[in-house]
Amino acid sequence: xxxxxVFPDTALVDPHGQLVIGGCNTLELAEEYGxxxxxxxxxxxxxxxxxxxxxxxxxxxxxxVDYAAKAYINPALARIFQEEGLGLDVVSGxxxxxxxxxxxxxxxxxxHGNNKSRExxxxxxxxxxxxxxxxxxxxxxxxxxxxxxxxxxxxxxIRVSPGVDPHTHVHTTTGILDTKFGFSIQTGxxxxxxxxxxxxxxxxxxxxxxxLGSPIFELEPYRLAxxxxxxxxxxxxxEGLELEMFSPGGGFAIAYTRDEEPPxxxxxxxAIVSTMTSTCDELGMAQPRLIIEPGRSIIGPAxxxxxRIGAIKDIPGVRKYVSVDGGMxxxxxxxxxxxxxxxxxxxxxxxxxxxxxxxxxxxxxxGDLLASDIMLPExxxxxxxxxxxxxxxxxxxxxxxxxxxxxxxxxVNNGQSRLIRRRESYQDMMLCDVV
Ligand SMILES: *Cc1c(COP(=O)(O)O)cnc(C)c1O
Numbered sequence: 001x002x003x004x005x006v007f008p009d010t011a012l013v014d015p016h017g018q019l020v021i022g023g024c025n026t027l028e029l030a031e032e033y034g035x036x037x038x039x040x041x042x043x044x045x046x047x048x049x050x051x052x053x054x055x056x057x058x059x060x061x062x063x064x065v066d067y068a069a070k071a072y073i074n075p076a077l078a079r080i081f082q083e084e085g086l087g088l089d090v091v092s093g094x095x096x097x098x099x100x101x102x103x104x105x106x107x108x109x110x111x112h113g114n115n116k117s118r119e120x121x122x123x124x125x126x127x128x129x130x131x132x133x134x135x136x137x138x139x140x141x142x143x144x145x146x147x148x149x150x151x152x153x154x155x156x157x158i159r160v161s162p163g164v165d166p167h168t169h170v171h172t173t174t175g176i177l178d179t180k181f182g183f184s185i186q187t188g189x190x191x192x193x194x195x196x197x198x199x200x201x202x203x204x205x206x207x208x209x210x211x212l213g214s215p216i217f218e219l220e221p222y223r224l225a226x227x228x229x230x231x232x233x234x235x236x237x238x239e240g241l242e243l244e245m246f247s248p249g250g251g252f253a254i255a256y257t258r259d260e261e262p263p264x265x266x267x268x269x270x271a272i273v274s275t276m277t278s279t280c281d282e283l284g285m286a287q288p289r290l291i292i293e294p295g296r297s298i299i300g301p302a303x304x305x306x307x308r309i310g311a312i313k314d315i316p317g318v319r320k321y322v323s324v325d326g327g328m329x330x331x332x333x334x335x336x337x338x339x340x341x342x343x344x345x346x347x348x349x350x351x352x353x354x355x356x357x358x359x360x361x362x363x364x365x366x367g368d369l370l371a372s373d374i375m376l377p378e379x380x381x382x383x384x385x386x387x388x389x390x391x392x393x394x395x396x397x398x399x400x401x402x403x404x405x406x407x408x409x410x411x412v413n414n415g416q417s418r419l420i421r422r423r424e425s426y427q428d429m430m431l432c433d434v435v
Pocket of ligand 1: 213
């Protein structure tokens with residue numbers, strides 16, 4: 001059975017049992033661009049942007065949707081997000097440089113991160129980044145001085161850690177007490193940060209931000225944290241905190257496997273907007289502008305990786321390893337987070353699964369497995385495998401481990417394909433080396 005829910009909207013199986021995405025045959029894409037290759041379905045990508053805007057703005061018109069660039073960004077994609085009316089969240093000078101390279105309006109950019117450097121903050125202030133989400137006392141002082149030197153007043157949010165567990169992987173949990181991110185509300189650090197920000201002469205405090213982690217399959221952590229942070233804000237009104245802006249971050253889940261059913265975008269919107277508006281009403285606070293920061297949930301479902309099978313090793317009674325030409329260098333998530341993916345035979349979609357196999361990458365690590373103990377039809381060298389839901393945190397976390405070139409990225413739409421990042425060459429990988 002074709003697991004449609006984890007594939008892009010346009011994915012289908014043609015009469016020859018071959019996988020088609022965006023009107024393009026995946027075997028032909030694998031032939032034309034080589035493997036491994038990452039395919040992004042433009043229709044799905046744009047539809048996700050529009051859904052976020054629509055679902056939130058129809059419930060609460062003063063909502064801004066910022067795409068979290070760390071999920072994956074490059075210049076062509078930055079253009080698409082701009083066309084769709086999204087803002088951008090960046091977490092480094094590098095991501096900011098991508099935005100600048102295509103003339104993305106920097107007043108629509110927010111700069112996040114727990115340890116932004118002096119150079120990065122200066123780059124942000126100098127070029128007019130809209131908002132800096134301040135994450136530490138060190139940064140608060142540094143940014144105030146940088147803004148003073150530039151004779152500017154920088155608008156900021158204070159990132160707080162509300163102490164709410166979103167029940168996701170420990171490596172992607174960010175809003176609990178024991179975290180490197182934000183100012184803890186529990187310890188009193190968040191209140192102290194607000195006081196210092198209000199007093200800083202070259203900073204203008206617009207409001208509060210938090211981000212619980214990712215992916216969050218439940219609505220309750222959002223409700224709990226929003227309620228808690230708004231009550232915290234209400235308690236600081238006397239100290240000069242006017243909550244003009246409020247962001248509960250991103251972290252919205254997507255389906256990676258056929259049996260996962262994450263909440264719909266509208267469900268997240270309903271939970272967030274209704275909690276925010278009712279709590280503000282109860283506390284007698286004006287309704288702030290709402291900022292939503294989806295990353296994974298926008299680009300994740302649009303991506304499909306194509307690999308070609310090489311060596312197959314059957315260890316009788318133990319395991320059958322099917323090796324592909326990519327692996328942890330282009331998708332570190334199974335090794336890093338024990339992430340589980342669906343794998344389908346792109347050219348044999350009409351055949352019944354008959355064998356239990358493990359999909360191994362080509363990297364020199366035993367942990368380089370893309371999927372364990374999955375069912376496939378009988379596969380042979382040269383066959384193409386497709387892994388869906390890889391648009392987020394795969395190309396963006398890709399490395400040159402073992403000096404394998406990172407794969408190309410191809411945008412597909414209406415039967416047309418377009419390279420938006422070419423495959424790296426050996427020369428590219430040696431570009432920074434000095435002999
Ligand atoms: C990573 C991050 C996001 C996006 O998270 P997703 O799970 O990709 O939606 C949003 N806001 C902040 C501050 C982040 O660090």
